[in-house]
Amino acid sequence: MVSCARGGRSTGLAIAEIPSIPYTPLDILEIRHRRRESALTQLVAAAARSGVLRDPDVLLETLLNRERLGTTALGKGVAVPHAHSITVSRTHVVLGRSVHGLDWRAPDAEPVRIAWLVLTPSEVSDEQHHARVAVAVSALRLQRQRQRLIEAASADAVLRLLREWNAWMP
C-alpha cells in the first residue's frame, strides 16, 4: 500500500482511498465559434473529456449526418442536436451557450444561443432516446427558462433548474 508521509510518519492515507472526481452527466460550456460545425466540434470535445465517448470522430460525423437530414435548430435561439450512437458509452448532456449566437440554419433564421446536445448509448431503446430529446425540447420552450439557463453559473446550477422544472432525464 502506498501511503502519504508527513513529518517522517506515515499518515496511513492510501492513494487508493482519495476519492475520484464524481462523474456528472452534464457539461456546460461557452461556445466560442459562430458556425454550427465548429460548435458541434466543441460540444463533442467536451463530451470526450467527460469520458463518455468511445470514438469522438465517429460521433462528430454522426451529428453532422443528422444535420444533413434536417437542422436540429428549433427556432427561438435553441438547437437540440442529438445522437443515439454506438460511440456513446453513457447517457450524457452537453449544454453549449453562445453570447453572439450561432448560425445553425434555424427555421426562423434566428441565431442559436443555446445548443443542448443529447447523447444516448445505442443499447438504450429508441423510445427512451426520443423521450430524452423531448425533455430537452420542453425545458427550452419557455423564454424565461431559456434565460435562466443562459444565466446559470455552473452545471450544478443547471441541474438544479432542470430538476425544479421536472425536466431532467439522466
Next chain:
Amino acid sequence: MDAVKQMMQVHDLDVILREANDRRAWGRLGFELGAAEGLEQERDRLLAGLDRRWTLLYDRGLRRYGRGLTPVRERVCMGCFVRLPASAVRASGEAVLHLCESCGRLLYWG
C-alpha cells in the same frame, strides 16, 4: 478510415434513417426532416468498402434484432448479456469487430 470506424458510422446512419422513417414523432417535437437519399447513399458507400463477412453479419443482426452492431462492455455482449469467453480477449487495446458466439450479433469491442 478503418473498418471498425466505418461500421460504427453505418450503425449510426441506420439510427438516423430510422428517425427519418418516424417523421411524425420527431415532427411533434419541432424537428423538420428533409430527404434521406443522401444519407442512404453514404451508407451504401461505407458498406461497399467493408469486408463482406462483416456486412453479412451486420445485415443479419439488423434484420433479427433491429441493431446491426452491439457494443461490448466489461467483456459482456450488450445484446444478450452473455460474457465472452476468456479466449476472446483482444490481443491489443485497440477496437475490433467480433462475433458473439452466443447470439450471433456483430460486436464492437473498443
